[in-house]
């Protein structure tokens with residue numbers, strides 16, 4: 001692990017000085033090799049799927065999904081290069097010229113779930129932003145991730161870039177996670193944990209380097225009294241049921257008391273097979289199980305939805321502040337003043353008006369792919385793409401000035 005750290009650090013020094021076009025060529029070469037090595041990747045994936053115990057759909061690759069991975073890599077190659085971009089520039093009265101420019105963070109360590117596409121997306125985004133990356137895939141996807149990494153490494157080699165730029169932890173042993181959290185003897189600049197509660201707890205206990213958490217999504221959709229009934233039904237159904245296991249899926253429905261009797265039955269019908277767990281008032285409108293305290297704090301990642309009747313917009317905002325994880329929340333409303341109030345008041349990474357919480361995704365935001373949805377407040381929030389994986393520095397150009 002420490003050798004990987006050293007190689008990543010050496011590669012990061014090379015990457016930060018490379019022209020954007022060289023990194024674009026390397027990213028495109030990675031996509032080419034994903035296509036060339038498709039049989040190998042699919043064979044490795046079949047072994048993962050055969051051994052999997054859960055979340056098999058998330059794990060499974062086929063020709064179409066592999067092509068989507070290659071296309072996402074190519075989309076990242078085509079994104080504007082953030083490295084060296086000028087954020088601000090000004091002249092001091094003494095003639096000093098000061099520019100604030102984007103610069104890579106350095107070496108990123110990423111720990112993520114058993115989802116094969118993340119290996120390729122994260123590698124492409126890191127190269128686009130001039131960072132080296134050490135990838136730690138979820139254990140159930142390790143064979144697939146290693147096969148994808150082999151293709152990415154072939155692309156790097158073809159473009160003449162150091163192998164240390166994109167590395168993968170070759171073992172499922174969680175001791176490697178512990179070593180990454182300690183920073184690999186000073187090699188890692190930033191750890192990105194992407195996952196659920198157990199990972200959060202370990203990271204908060206053990207991390208010795210800065211972290212950029214991409215954590216649980218306990219997302220809410222609030223139906224305001226001004227909501228259009230058809231919009232409310234289709235948005236809530238999509239927010240919950242489009243894909244129940246993604247972090248942007250809605251876990252709790254909040255609905256205004258004054259419209260609950262008319263809207264809840266329509267929304268419940270649109271939700272189809274979804275299991276509802278509600279407070280006493282919700283149950284008096286639509287038959288459903290009684291929600292307990294745990295239902296307001298559970299990220300189900302399943303076709304289950306908690307339902308609470310609220311006493312207006314401030315009650316909804318207070319519920320979200322108490323139980324949300326800072327990921328994504330939505331309001332369904334026709335009243336623009338209420339919607340803007342909600343957008344301003346809710347302190348989550350993504351706040352949505354009249355659309356599904358499942359839009360919480362870098363691709364949907366136009367980033368090509370994503371590292372994930374950052375759920376903390378520093379240093380980035382919401383979908384993380386190449387720009388969010390840069391920091392900045394100041395370039396000061398003088399003509400011989402000395403400070404009096």
Ligand SMILES: NC(=O)C1=CN([C@@H]2O[C@H](COP(=O)(O)OP(=O)(O)OC[C@H]3O[C@@H](n4cnc5c(N)ncnc54)[C@H](OP(=O)(O)O)[C@@H]3O)[C@@H](O)[C@H]2O)C=CC1
Pocket residue numbers: 111112113114136137138139140172174177178194195196197198199202213214215216217246247299371372373374375
């Ligand atoms: N905000 C975002 O962008 C995203 C958030 N998520 C969240 O991730 C969760 C779903 O994914 P899930 O599969 O449950 O993720 P997990 O948290 O189970 O796994 C994620 C990664 O963390 C590792 N891990 C978990 N616990 C530990 C531990 N105690 N010590 C060391 N490593 C650990 C896993 O390794 P191992 O395989 O060995 O268990 C895996 O590599 C949901 O909560 C979802 O909201 C998911 C995607 C994006």
Ligand SMILES: N[C@@H](CCC(=O)OP(=O)(O)O)C(=O)O
Pocket residue numbers: 058113114115245246247248358360361362370372
């Ligand atoms: N942001 C991505 C999904 C991220 C996510 O939650 O992944 P996972 O938990 O592995 O299903 C999307 O909306 O497609």
